[in-house]
Every structure is written in C-alpha cells, then in structure tokens.
Amino acid sequence: MTAPPSGDAALRGVAHVYDLDDIDTDRIIPGKRTKTLVVADMARYALEDLDPGFARRAQAGDILVVGRNFGCGSSREQAPMALKAAGMALVIGRSFARIFYRNAINIGLPVLEIGDRPHAIATGHTLEVDAEAGRISDLSDGMTYSASQLPRVMLDILRGGGLVNYLVKYGNYRLLGQPGEDS
Amino acid sequence: MSNPSGAVRGLTVAEKIISAHAGRAVRAGELVIARIDGVMATDATGPLAIVAFSEMGGKRVWDPAKVSLILDHAAPAPNERVSNLHGMMRAFAREQGCHFYDIGAGICHQLMVENEHVRPGDLFLGADSHTPTYGALNAFACGVGSTDLAGALLTGRTWLKVPETIRINLVGRMPSGVTAKDVALKLVGLIGAEGANYRAVEFAGPAIREMSLSPRMTLANLASEMGAKTGLVDPAGLTLPYDFVPTSPDPDAEYCVIHSVDIGDLRPQVARPHSPGNVSPIDDVLGVRIDAGFIGSCTNARLDDLRAAARILRGRRLAAGVRLIIAPVSRRVFNHALADGTIAALSEAGATFIPAGCGPCVGTHEGVPGDGEVVISTANRNYQGRMGNPNAQIYLASPAVVAASVLAGAIADPAVVAP
Numbered sequence: 001m002t003a004p005p006s007g008d009a010a011l012r013g014v015a016h017v018y019d020l021d022d023i024d025t026d027r028i029i030p031g032k033r034t035k036t037l038v039v040a041d042m043a044r045y046a047l048e049d050l051d052p053g054f055a056r057r058a059q060a061g062d063i064l065v066v067g068r069n070f071g072c073g074s075s076r077e078q079a080p081m082a083l084k085a086a087g088m089a090l091v092i093g094r095s096f097a098r099i100f101y102r103n104a105i106n107i108g109l110p111v112l113e114i115g116d117r118p119h120a121i122a123t124g125h126t127l128e129v130d131a132e133a134g135r136i137s138d139l140s141d142g143m144t145y146s147a148s149q150l151p152r153v154m155l156d157i158l159r160g161g162g163l164v165n166y167l168v169k170y171g172n173y174r175l176l177g178q179p180g181e182d183s
Numbered sequence: 184m185s186n187p188s189g190a191v192r193g194l195t196v197a198e199k200i201i202s203a204h205a206g207r208a209v210r211a212g213e214l215v216i217a218r219i220d221g222v223m224a225t226d227a228t229g230p231l232a233i234v235a236f237s238e239m240g241g242k243r244v245w246d247p248a249k250v251s252l253i254l255d256h257a258a259p260a261p262n263e264r265v266s267n268l269h270g271m272m273r274a275f276a277r278e279q280g281c282h283f284y285d286i287g288a289g290i291c292h293q294l295m296v297e298n299e300h301v302r303p304g305d306l307f308l309g310a311d312s313h314t315p316t317y318g319a320l321n322a323f324a325c326g327v328g329s330t331d332l333a334g335a336l337l338t339g340r341t342w343l344k345v346p347e348t349i350r351i352n353l354v355g356r357m358p359s360g361v362t363a364k365d366v367a368l369k370l371v372g373l374i375g376a377e378g379a380n381y382r383a384v385e386f387a388g389p390a391i392r393e394m395s396l397s398p399r400m401t402l403a404n405l406a407s408e409m410g411a412k413t414g415l416v417d418p419a420g421l422t423l424p425y426d427f428v429p430t431s432p433d434p435d436a437e438y439c440v441i442h443s444v445d446i447g448d449l450r451p452q453v454a455r456p457h458s459p460g461n462v463s464p465i466d467d468v469l470g471v472r473i474d475a476g477f478i479g480s481c482t483n484a485r486l487d488d489l490r491a492a493a494r495i496l497r498g499r500r501l502a503a504g505v506r507l508i509i510a511p512v513s514r515r516v517f518n519h520a521l522a523d524g525t526i527a528a529l530s531e532a533g534a535t536f537i538p539a540g541c542g543p544c545v546g547t548h549e550g551v552p553g554d555g556e557v558v559i560s561t562a563n564r565n566y567q568g569r570m571g572n573p574n575a576q577i578y579l580a581s582p583a584v585v586a587a588s589v590l591a592g593a594i595a596d597p598a599v600v601a602p
C-alpha cells in the first residue's frame with residue numbers, strides 16, 4: 001500500500017474488478033485449501049476457482065471490486081483472510097453476505113457497500129478511498145462514488161485492526177451512545 | 184414504532200428472543216449486546232477460533248458447559264495437517280472441560296439438537312453457516328466466523344443488529360411424494376440466494392404443523408441458502424422429549440415482507456448448478472445423466488431421509504456405472520438405521536457408507552467428483568467447486584429423488600421409478 005495521501009483514513013490502491021453476483025466463499029477460497037493456520041499459504045489460493053491468475057497479479061494495497069452478495073456460502077473466515085493475505089487492503093462490493101461482512105471487519109479488512117448504481121471502475125484503475133466516510137475516488141477517470149457507512153461498533157472494531165485487538169483493549173463489547181451500553 | 188392506528192405494534196419471534204437476551208425490549212434495526220446460551224465450532228472453524236481466543240488474552244472460556252467442539256468437516260482426518268488441527272481441538276476441549284465430539288459422532292448441527300445443547304428460545308452462535316438449522320427448535324441461531332466465536336468464548340456475549348423478518352406462510356397440504364426439502368428448495372428459488380440477507384425468516388402454515396423435527400430442520404437449514412441470519416419454524420405441533428415454552432410472534436408483528444406460498448400442487452424440486460437458488464421443478468431436468476449420488480449433510484441424512492431412500496432402493500441395484508455415497512448425519516442415526524434394516528437395504532443396493540460427518544458435502548475428502556461428472560446430492564449447496572472440483576456439476580434434491588436417480592442413472596421422479 002502506498003502512503004495515505006490525504007487524511008489518516010484514506011488509502012490508495014489499484015482495482016481488481018469482478019463485477020459478478022454471488023461469488024461464494026468456495027470461489028474465494030476452496031474448502032480444501034482452508035485446512036491450515038498458515039495465512040500465507042491461503043494467499044496463493046485466493047479466488048483460485050474464479051481467476052487462477054489473481055493471486056499472482058495481486059499486489060499489497062490493491063483493492064477488490066465485486067458485485068452483489070459477495071462471500072455468500074460458508075462461514076469460513078479464511079475467505080477474507082485469504083484476500084487480505086493476497087494483499088487486498090479493501091473490498092468494495094455492491095452488497096455482501098452477512099457472515100463474510102462480519103468476518104472481514106473482525107479481521108480488520110474494510111468492506112464498503114456501494115449498492116446497484118452503475119460505476120465505471122475498471123481493473124487497473126487507481127482508487128483513493130476513505131473507508132470511514134464511505135468516499136471512493138477513481139483517480140484514473142475522476143469519478144467519485146459514495147458507499148454506505150458502517151455501524152459504530154464495526155468502526156470501533158475496524159479502527160483497532162479487528163475484533164482481537166478490540167477485545168484486548170475493552171475486554172468486552174460496548175455500544176457507545178446506545179441505551180443498554182455496558183462498558 | 185407504531186402501526187397506522189398509532190398503537191405499538193407486536194413483536195416477531197426474533198425480536199422476542201433477542202429482547203429476552205439483551206435485557207430490554209428491542210426491535211428490528213437496533214444494535215444490541217446480547218447474552219448467548221451456547222456456542223459451537225467445528226474442525227473447519229475451531230482452530231482459528233482457538234487462536235483468536237488466545238490472542239484476545241483468553242484463558243478460560245466463559246462457561247464450558249455451553250461450549251461444544253465437533254470434528255465433522257474433515258473427519259477422520261484425510262492428512263496430517265488436518266490431524267494436527269484435530270489434535271489441537273482435542274487438547275483445547277480437554278483443558279477447558281467443554282463438550283467435545285470426536286470423529287464419527289456426527290455433523291455439528293445434528294449433535295447440537297440431538298444432545299440438547301440448544302433448546303427453544305435460546306440465542307445460539309455457531310461457527311458454521313448452517314447454524315440457523317436450530318430454528319427448527321424455535322431458537323434464534325446464527326452462523327458466525329471464528330473470531331466472532333472467539334469473542335463469544337471470551338465474553339459469553341455478542342453484538343448484533345436485530346433483524347427484520349420475512350414471513351412465509353405455506354398454504355395447502357404437501358402432496359404425497361413431496362418433502363420438506365422440495366418446499367425448502369422452492370422457497371430458496373423464490374426468495375433468492377441473498378433475498379433474506381441480514382434478515383430472519385419465519386416459516387408457518389398448516390403443512391408445518393404436521394412436520395416432525397427432522398423436516399423442520401431441513402427447512403430451517405435452507406434459510407442459510409436465502410442468506411438469512413436465522414430461520415424460525417413455527418413451533419405449533421412441535422414435540423420434543425422435554426417440556427418447553429414456545430415463542431410465537433404477536434398477531435400484529437411487523438414483517439418486512441409476507442409471502443404466501445401455495446404448496447398444494449408442488450412437484451419435487453431440483454437446484455441446478457451452480458447455485459442453490461437455481462431451482463426448477465424436477466420435470467425440467469428429468470433424464471439428465473448422472474455419475475454419482477450423495478445422501479448426506481445436515482440437510483438430509485437423518486433416519487427419515489435414509490428410510491425414504493431405502494424404500495426406493497430396497498431389493499434393487501444402482502444403475503451400471505453409477506455410485507452412491509451415504510454419510511449418515513450422526514452415529515445415533517446410523518445405529519438406528521442399522522437396527523431397523525435400513526443400512527442393509529441400502530448397502531445391498533450398492534451404496535457406499537462413509538462415517539457420520541460432512542464428507543463430500545464440503546469437498547475435503549471421501550468422494551470428490553471427477554472432471555465433467557454430474558452429482559445429485561441431498562446437501563444444501565451446489566456452488567462451483569463445492570464438492571472439491573470446479574469442473575463437476577452438482578444438482579440438489581430430496582433423498583427420494585437422489586435414490587430414484589441413482590437407480591435410473593439419470594435424474595428421475597421417484598413416483599415413476601418406484602411408485
């Protein structure tokens with residue numbers, strides 16, 4: 001990843017676009033590749049059945065751009081882990097399956113939902129993204145897009161780099177500013 | 184929140200169960216921290232959860248009596264890497280004193296229900312996407328990943344957003360020869376693979392009242408294939424070996440969508456490759472040549488499922504060149520099927536039995552199809568590569584349809600093959 005160009009939260013990376021719906025966890029990483037605790041091993045198999053050349057082309061700091069219901073299927077956390085290990089700094093999708101969405105945040109991989117509006121982001125474009133504000137700028141064609149914002153508890157988890165750090169820091173879950181908060 | 188007359192509206196089952204666990208009345212859309220009644224993880228998700236738990240500083244799980252670890256996804260271990268992960272889970276379970284089910288005991292979801300680790304009204308987290316299966320028991324159960332599970336092991340709680348609910352009213356009686364699997368596939372086709380994303384689904388209707396626990400589990404199991412956070416089957420008519428207080432929705436509960444689905448003249452349903460939402464009546468795929476059948480998975484490998492297959496295969500032989508793999512859902516089910524002659528009938532017809540567990544459902548071992556092969560399976564997923572080979576085609580159907588198809592060597596209607 002190149003250095004954040006503007007503001008703390010912004011990141012800049014090259015897009016890999018697969019604007020297909022229902023890319024399931026088996027195509028993100030096949031079940032037979034997940035039986036390991038060595039994360040680097042998983043990187044080689046990211047999107048293996050969808051695009052065998054992806055893992056080779058992926059560079060640290062790149063951004064994956066996908067269609068609807070990305071990550072449907074199994075609860076395997078190896079799916080976002082493999083993408084992160086392959087170098088992805090962020091996933092932008094039209095929508096995400098719920099377990100994948102939670103898992104990605106929990107391991108510190110930001111995910112942004114952009115809905116069904118048409119976009120012109122193409123593979124090779126350089127994007128600048130403020131994940132917290134949900135702002136995406138395509139530096140290659142000057143277009144900008146907005147994404148939905150994460151609930152506060154997810155932002156807190158993401159800011160610390162994932163749920164492990166969050167629970168190390170707070171010891172328990174907390175919903176700031178909500179009734180019933182217990183911190 | 185109020186209805187048009189200004190009165191406060193009633194609550195869905197999901198809202199009632201979550202409210203009881205959040206310690207305050209909550210409604211769809213609210214974020215809550217809730218107490219949980221139980222958790223489980225498998226050999227697919229447990230090792231990462233154990234690592235995350237220790238990275239969180241965890242020493243003792245919050246309540247070992249509420250934690251279950253199961254070896255089912257790749258069990259017995261196909262290689263030394265998996266064997267080592269199994270060893271790690273055995274050691275953790277021993278240290279923590281939690282429930283542990285070793286290889287061959289069965290599939291996680293069946294074991295949670297069979298052994299009463301989950302009960303009606305519970306809020307349960309499972310590190311597996313088919314955890315909504317316990318909605319058959321009228322429990323709010325959702326699938327999470329390993330790190331969320333580790334958080335639950337540490338705190339006994341989780342955060343969640345109270346889901347909106349889709350209500351599905353089944354109208355009419357199920358025709359004979361049609362099963363809960365056919366109803367479930369029909370509904371997945373109707374709702375779509377993400378139609379229930381972030382939402383709960385309530386299933387109700389007279390057809391459900393007549394269902395035993397097993398078909399209710401089949402129905403709730405496939406809520407996952409609609410993307411649902413949880414699937415809740417109306418408890419009316421449910422009998423369990425213990426007493427329970429059913430949670431029913433208020434008559435004026437607010438739903439985001441209500442579907443009425445007439446199943447009075449439903450035909451057996453089949454999901455075609457490569458999505459469980461790609462559903463059509465069997466009539467559209469009759470005669471599709473198959474190489475293998477699989478009867479297994481948390482969807483359809485219980486005693487009634489094995490008996491349905493045996494009814495068709497008893498005294499007959501698989502078609503030449505066709506194989507049939509059967510993985511009973513649990514050792515208990517296997518033993519019952521052994522005692523009543525079901526296993527013998529299936530084995531004599533040419534079926535190959537593998538240990539109770541996930542087996543080829545997840546593509547790790549024990550029956551990976553070859554390139555270009557076509558499999559008809561009772562499982563719940565047919566994504567490309569699901570059974571371990573992206574160059575295979577998987578069709579999903581009921582046990583009766585799978586049995587009829589392995590007899591015919593092609594997708595076949597049980598009513599025709601074995602009337």
Ligand code: SF4
Binds near residue numbers: 256480482540541544
């Ligand atoms: S049987 Fe298949 S769907 Fe069910 S828990 Fe095992 S792998 Fe998952």
